[in-house]
Amino acid sequence: MKAIRCKVYGPPSSLVLEEIDNLKPKAKEVLVEVKACGLNFPDTLIIQGLYQFKPELPFTPGSDVAGIVKEVGVGVTHLKVGQEVFGFVAHGALAEEVLVPANACFPKPPKMDFPIAASFMMAYGTSYHALKDRARLAEGETLLVLGASGGVGLAAVELGRLMGAKVIAAASTDEKLALCKEYGADETINYTTQDLKTTIKEMTDGRGVDVVYDPVGGAYSEAALRGTAWNGRFLVVGFAAGDIPKIPLNLPLLKGASIVGVFWGGFAMKNPKANMENTMTLMQWHAKGKLKPHIHAIYDLVDTAKALEEMTNRKVKGKLIVQV
Numbered sequence: 001m002k003a004i005r006c007k008v009y010g011p012p013s014s015l016v017l018e019e020i021d022n023l024k025p026k027a028k029e030v031l032v033e034v035k036a037c038g039l040n041f042p043d044t045l046i047i048q049g050l051y052q053f054k055p056e057l058p059f060t061p062g063s064d065v066a067g068i069v070k071e072v073g074v075g076v077t078h079l080k081v082g083q084e085v086f087g088f089v090a091h092g093a094l095a096e097e098v099l100v101p102a103n104a105c106f107p108k109p110p111k112m113d114f115p116i117a118a119s120f121m122m123a124y125g126t127s128y129h130a131l132k133d134r135a136r137l138a139e140g141e142t143l144l145v146l147g148a149s150g151g152v153g154l155a156a157v158e159l160g161r162l163m164g165a166k167v168i169a170a171a172s173t174d175e176k177l178a179l180c181k182e183y184g185a186d187e188t189i190n191y192t193t194q195d196l197k198t199t200i201k202e203m204t205d206g207r208g209v210d211v212v213y214d215p216v217g218g219a220y221s222e223a224a225l226r227g228t229a230w231n232g233r234f235l236v237v238g239f240a241a242g243d244i245p246k247i248p249l250n251l252p253l254l255k256g257a258s259i260v261g262v263f264w265g266g267f268a269m270k271n272p273k274a275n276m277e278n279t280m281t282l283m284q285w286h287a288k289g290k291l292k293p294h295i296h297a298i299y300d301l302v303d304t305a306k307a308l309e310e311m312t313n314r315k316v317k318g319k320l321i322v323q324v
Contacts, residue, residue: 003095007058009049011307025073028102036118037093038064039320061234062093063252076102086117119293119319126264127155135233139164141210149176149317156213163169200227221245232257294318
């Protein structure tokens, strides 16, 4: 089968497309014929050796997957050959086939096409787990989303509004913020032209925001934390800026605030039942038209490097899809 391979850590241009051996499912694994793979910012980090986990070289990147079941391993009872599914893996989805853990593979709703299904799991799974389970976002609270036009950021904007919060979207261009408004943001902050902390205070009458959703890191994290309200919750989702911020710990002390880690992949593996419940809720909302992933562009497998370059250069709004 054909697969995108990372043989040396480096930029997207170092990736190669080549033939590798076909796969065989072990117990509680599902062999999926890949139809679409959704790209996520961690994909740009993992191929450079900059992510929290470093797969043994060579490896195939890609996590969000949608496709058709080719074979099931021993112990898999909820799926059958020929069934359309979506799910997630640690890596391996940028290929014609991928092995998916049975507890991370779900039947695809008939009306959901493959690109949308491949856009769903990581973005909405991460954001819903963050807002519901980690922040316990309540109706009427104020949510600030950094990097709000990206895959997880836009999902957080959409979900925050759906959960009854006032949503402030922060991003680097007015064009990106216009999309955030379409997805339900009440207010927007362009943090390249506006001071983040000052603008937060102005928009909340000096009170601050209840929850910060931060998939960016870097220079904006401390300013956002300084803009939280008493008993605020600061969600650490990722570091798309590349720099892991060093936070003065007197800030959460003075605000009675919490800094809360969000690692959806670990949650999904350690608490599959709770993750399944979250997934079912998200599927119901999608079926009712309440969630609509924004697809920026669709690339062919051979053009994966071009797609990842676009993501690395911060040109993507919503999700990028690689079709197989």
